[in-house]
Amino acid sequence: MKKLLLASALSAxxxxxxxxxxxxxxxxxxxxxxxAHAFIQFKVSHLGYSFVMGRFNDFSGxxxxxxxxxxxxxxxxxxxxxxxxxNHAERDKHLRGEDFLNVAKFPQASFKSTSINDLGNGxxxxxxxxxxxxxxxxxxxxxxxxxxxxxPWGGYRAGxxxxxxxxxxxxxxxxxxxxxxxxxxxxxxxxxxxx
Numbered sequence: 001m002k003k004l005l006l007a008s009a010l011s012a013x014x015x016x017x018x019x020x021x022x023x024x025x026x027x028x029x030x031x032x033x034x035x036a037h038a039f040i041q042f043k044v045s046h047l048g049y050s051f052v053m054g055r056f057n058d059f060s061g062x063x064x065x066x067x068x069x070x071x072x073x074x075x076x077x078x079x080x081x082x083x084x085x086x087n088h089a090e091r092d093k094h095l096r097g098e099d100f101l102n103v104a105k106f107p108q109a110s111f112k113s114t115s116i117n118d119l120g121n122g123x124x125x126x127x128x129x130x131x132x133x134x135x136x137x138x139x140x141x142x143x144x145x146x147x148x149x150x151x152p153w154g155g156y157r158a159g160x161x162x163x164x165x166x167x168x169x170x171x172x173x174x175x176x177x178x179x180x181x182x183x184x185x186x187x188x189x190x191x192x193x194x195x
Contacts, residue, residue: 029158029192031061031077037191040079048180054086063192065158067148070124075113082107099175106134114138126162135171139164141188156194163187
């Protein structure tokens with residue numbers, strides 16, 4: 001579960017030029033899940049021969065953001081793990097069970113940022129605590145600003161992409177599908193609406 005795909009490339013392109021304007025200031029945003037402008041997608045090798053890909057359909061979160069002071073930003077996301085969707089009903093039923101997501105016992109996963117390393121040129125590392133399957137461990141997300149600016153409905157938006165990777169066994173998932181399938185890649189697309 002590592003990489004999240006950009007769903008609104010057109011809006012991102014429209015917003016990008018305004019992102020680095022000098023009059024930007026810190027603001028709080030709510031992730032736009034209602035408009036389906038945010039995505040949490042995962043990818044896991046299937047025995048080293050192919051990949052299983054999917055997403056979580058139900059999640060929420062917020063972030064604070066200032067383009068000139070990235071290191072002061074904060075992110076908080078909660079995922080409803082039962083919303084896993086790999087486009088295969090029987091596999092999703094298995095993923096929700098004790099072998100993987102264990103949703104009956106741990107219905108939520110979460111990420112709460114602890115620090116941000118600004119790498120320049122809109123790139124940064126988002127560090128935080130990731131809680132999954134009842135286990136909390138530090139996780140770093142390689143992220144990049146897509147853009148920010150006014151939307152056609154009178155609001156103001158900012159968006160990012162991010163990727164990360166973790167070992168399932170680090171979070172108590174002991175289902176062994178072989179070394180090629182040990183890691184989960186996540187890809188994130190986050191678009192927020194200024195509050």
